[in-house]
Amino acid sequence: MRNILLIRLSSLGDIVLTSPAVRAVRKHFPTARVSMLTASQSADLITENPHLDEVLLFDRRAKDRDSKEMIRIIRVLRERQFDLAIDFQRKFRTSLFGYLSGAKCRVGYHQPKGLLCSVRVPDSSGHAIDRYFALLRAVGIKAGDRTLELFLTESDRTYARDVMNNRGIDGDKLMVGLFPGAGWKLREWMPDRFAAIGDRLVREFGAQVAVFGGPHERQLADHVIDLMTERATTFAGNHQIRHLAALIERCNLFLTNDTGPMHIAAALRTPTVALFGPGNHIRFQPLEPIHSTIRHEVPCNPCKQFTNRCKDNVCMKLITVDEVWETICERLHQMVYRPKQLGGDEIRIR
Numbered sequence: 533m534r535n536i537l538l539i540r541l542s543s544l545g546d547i548v549l550t551s552p553a554v555r556a557v558r559k560h561f562p563t564a565r566v567s568m569l570t571a572s573q574s575a576d577l578i579t580e581n582p583h584l585d586e587v588l589l590f591d592r593r594a595k596d597r598d599s600k601e602m603i604r605i606i607r608v609l610r611e612r613q614f615d616l617a618i619d620f621q622r623k624f625r626t627s628l629f630g631y632l633s634g635a636k637c638r639v640g641y642h643q644p645k646g647l648l649c650s651v652r653v654p655d656s657s658g659h660a661i662d663r664y665f666a667l668l669r670a671v672g673i674k675a676g677d678r679t680l681e682l683f684l685t686e687s688d689r690t691y692a693r694d695v696m697n698n699r700g701i702d703g704d705k706l707m708v709g710l711f712p713g714a715g716w717k718l719r720e721w722m723p724d725r726f727a728a729i730g731d732r733l734v735r736e737f738g739a740q741v742a743v744f745g746g747p748h749e750r751q752l753a754d755h756v757i758d759l760m761t762e763r764a765t766t767f768a769g770n771h772q773i774r775h776l777a778a779l780i781e782r783c784n785l786f787l788t789n790d791t792g793p794m795h796i797a798a799a800l801r802t803p804t805v806a807l808f809g810p811g812n813h814i815r816f817q818p819l820e821p822i823h824s825t826i827r828h829e830v831p832c833n834p835c836k837q838f839t840n841r842c843k844d845n846v847c848m849k850l851i852t853v854d855e856v857w858e859t860i861c862e863r864l865h866q867m868v869y870r871p872k873q874l875g876g877d878e879i880r881i882r
Contacts (some may be wrong), residue, residue, distance in 0.1 A: 533615045533637075534563075535567075535612060535613060536561060536565065536566045536614065536616045537569060537616065537633055538554060538566065538567070538569070538617075539568070539570075539617065539620060539629055540568070540570055540621055541571045541574070541590060541592055541621055541625075542571050542592065544577065544793075545794065545816065546620075546621075546660065547578065548577060548680060548682060548792070548795040548796060549680070549816075551681040552661050552664070552665070552678050552679060553618075553661070553675060554578075554583050556674065556677070557583070559674075560668075566585050567584065567587070567588055568584050569588045569629060570588070570590070571590055571591070573592065573593070575589055577773055577777075580683040580684065580685055582683065588608060590605045590629075606633075610633060613634065614633050616635055616637045616638075616639070617635035617638045617639070618630075618639045618671075619640035622640065627649055630649065636650070637671065638650045639651040639653065639671055640652065641653055641667075651670050653670045657814065657815070658814070659814065659816075660815050661680075663815075679820075680795070680799035682799035684774055684777060688775060688778040689778050692781065695775075699765050699767075700765070701740055702740065705739075705740055706740065707739065707740040707782065707783050708730075708733050708783060708860075709742045709767075709779075709783035709787070710741060710786075710787050711789060713753070713789065714789040718842055718848070719789050719790050719809055720789055721807050721809075721848055723752065723756045725856070726756045727756050727757075727759035728853045729787060729856055730743070730760045730764050731762045732857055733860070737864060740765070742764070742765050742779075743757055743764055743766050744767050744780065745766075745767075745769070747768075747770045750766070752768075753767075754766060754768070767779055776793065776796070780797050781802060783802050784803070784867070785802070785804075785805070785863055786802050787804075787805045787860065788804060788805070789806075789807050790808045790813075795818070797818075798818040798819075803867065804823040805826065805856065805859055805863065806825045807826050807827070807856070808825055808826070808827035809833075809845065809847035810833060810845075810847055812834040813825055824859050824862075824863065826856060826859060828850035
């Protein structure tokens with residue numbers, strides 16, 4: 533296998549979760565050329581990955597009826613003459629890309645989504661990382677290290693440092709990030725509860741509170757800050773993905789809903805408290821012991837993805853401010869933290 537194609541078009545969190553599999557492929561085939569096909573909107577997450585030789589971009593926003601983008605990427609794939617294609621996505625379009633690439637060995641999940649695959653692997657209910665590993669093992673690639681990776685440049689970190697300095701954030705003091713948004717409205721914990729946590733962090737720990745969000749979550753981030761009585765700083769807006777990641781990396785703790793930045797924080801080893809409601813925690817929760825998952829068992833969990841039939845959002849409402857605060861306190865009281873990228877003295881919070 534001298535030329536290998538990996539396929540994962542979306543979404544942000546899912547692409548981060550492929551990083552252990554990408555590393556395993558490189559370890560197994562140290563001299564092969566490894567390319568990854570991803571959506572142009574998500575490419576920032578993998579362009580600096582040293583385990584990849586090439587990142588191929590596909591514009592998912594192109595209309596299906598406009599075949600120009602499909603024809604272009606198929607030509608690119610065929611030019612590469614891949615020996616092996618591994619489809620992490622489990623979509624017909626991604627298995628079609630593998631098939632039309634000309635790779636003789638095409639690994640993917642079982643029918644019906646894997647109809648065009650030559651090696652079909654039954655899907656499982658386990659963690660996403662383990663599901664990806666199952667695809668690798670089907671063709672003899674050893675995989676066991678589930679550690680996430682996300683690679684930032686010094687330029688990314690300089691951007692984050694400059695932005696925080698301009699916003700009055702002191703890199704020598706405790707900073708906690710809040711991410712109140714999510715790609716699915718039903719995954720969002722209530723803004724007033726994020727605000728309550730933010731106020732407690734300022735009052736009881738003297739923390740600097742940073743509220744994060746994407747370009748469509750500025751209003752939500754501002755709303756959380758408006759609900760707070762203590763000072764907080766917004767970092768919601770049009771940051772490049774790696775710039776957003778570099779800002780998250782500088783947090784000493786990150787409180788977030790089940791969403792892409794949760795996985796980004798976990799990959800950067802920023803201790804994360806993850807709030808799960810309708811999402812599948814077994815498949816997507818952060819795994820390392822520095823992270824915590826808070827959820828409540830309800831009969832309807834997990835929901836069918838991205839539906840809006842739920843009228844009461846009980847799974848998120850059951851998560852109380854007090855239990856989130858208790859988890860945060862446990863993390864902070866046991867934490868020895870060094871201001872990131874600054875080489876400062878260690879500080880133990882008591």
